[in-house]
Amino acid sequence: xxxVVMGRKPVLELLTSRxxxxxxxxxxxxxxxxxxxxxxxxxxxxxxxxxxxxxxxLERSAPGCRQGVAAFTAAKEFQDLEQLLDNIRNAPLPVILxxxxxxxxxxxxxxxxxxxxxxxxxxxxxxHHAARLGGQASRASAGALExxxxxxxxxxxxxxxxxxxxxxxILKAEAGPQGENLFTARFDTPCVLVLGGEEDGVRPxxxxxxxxxLYIPMPGGFESLNVAQAGAIVLGQMARYAHLKASxxx
Numbered sequence: 001x002x003x004v005v006m007g008r009k010p011v012l013e014l015l016t017s018r019x020x021x022x023x024x025x026x027x028x029x030x031x032x033x034x035x036x037x038x039x040x041x042x043x044x045x046x047x048x049x050x051x052x053x054x055x056x057x058l059e060r061s062a063p064g065c066r067q068g069v070a071a072f073t074a075a076k077e078f079q080d081l082e083q084l085l086d087n088i089r090n091a092p093l094p095v096i097l098x099x100x101x102x103x104x105x106x107x108x109x110x111x112x113x114x115x116x117x118x119x120x121x122x123x124x125x126x127x128h129h130a131a132r133l134g135g136q137a138s139r140a141s142a143g144a145l146e147x148x149x150x151x152x153x154x155x156x157x158x159x160x161x162x163x164x165x166x167x168x169x170i171l172k173a174e175a176g177p178q179g180e181n182l183f184t185a186r187f188d189t190p191c192v193l194v195l196g197g198e199e200d201g202v203r204p205x206x207x208x209x210x211x212x213x214l215y216i217p218m219p220g221g222f223e224s225l226n227v228a229q230a231g232a233i234v235l236g237q238m239a240r241y242a243h244l245k246a247s248x249x250x
Contacts, residue, residue: 003073003134006066008035012042019046020077023132026061027052028068039069049127074133078152081159084122085166087149092119093239094190096163099124100156100206101197102227105131109140110228111195112148116141118239121190122149126156129197160209163192170194172202172210173234175224179213182234187241195231 005014012035014022025043027036029052043050053061055068062070088094097115102108108131112123131137133152138145153159160170172194173182194210196202202210216225216233225233 088121105137
């Protein structure tokens with residue numbers, strides 16, 4: 001399996017040397033001993049989630065799991081939010097893309113690819129109820145995830161509050177017609193663009209943090225786009241507006 005480390009010593013070494021790359025750890029139910037205690041202590045110290053699973057559930061999640069311990073890793077190590085806020089000042093497209101529980105790794109990878117290509121400042125995703133940034137997301141991104149600054153947060157609403165405190169406008173895109181027409185909207189940068197999950201969109205507590213809402217007009221009669229397609233359209237329009245503004249043609 002892509003991005004899975006198995007075995008007690010390898011997982012402990014990973015938690016000790018590169019905890020920022022570990023998304024979560026699974027352990028077989030009933031495991032005890034000093035080495036298991038050290039694993040759990042290392043998870044707690046690094047803020048890494050861990051769960052005990054029955055043997056059959058563990059086998060489904062990590063086939064062939066050695067020694068009853070498996071660590072699921074991301075394609076890269078995550079950055080602090082402060083690093084993204086520093087990046088945005090000099091980014092060609094001064095936009096941070098925040099994903100509110102987007103769960104398809106293909107969508108996340110495609111959005112990362114679009115964001116990097118347009119010169120975006122970085123990506124924010126949630127630690128829980130979101131796609132793993134492992135092999136599938138990395139392949140969909142065509143290597144963009146390895147190059148793009150990524151911050152993984154526990155509480156997106158709180159993270160957006162921090163962005164607002166730093167002077168960034170918070171916008172969200174959603175199915176319309178609600179809010180502003182994307183093709184006539186003006187954008188003040190730096191800013192944060194929030195995209196919601198595939199099923200439920202932007203959650204209410206996150207939406208409260210958004211000062212503006214954008215929708216994509218669809219005169220062709222089709223009712224919706226997936227989040228990667230919608231994100232590409234919105235980011236492209238933001239990049240176009242930023243270019244016109246820089247050229248003195250708002």
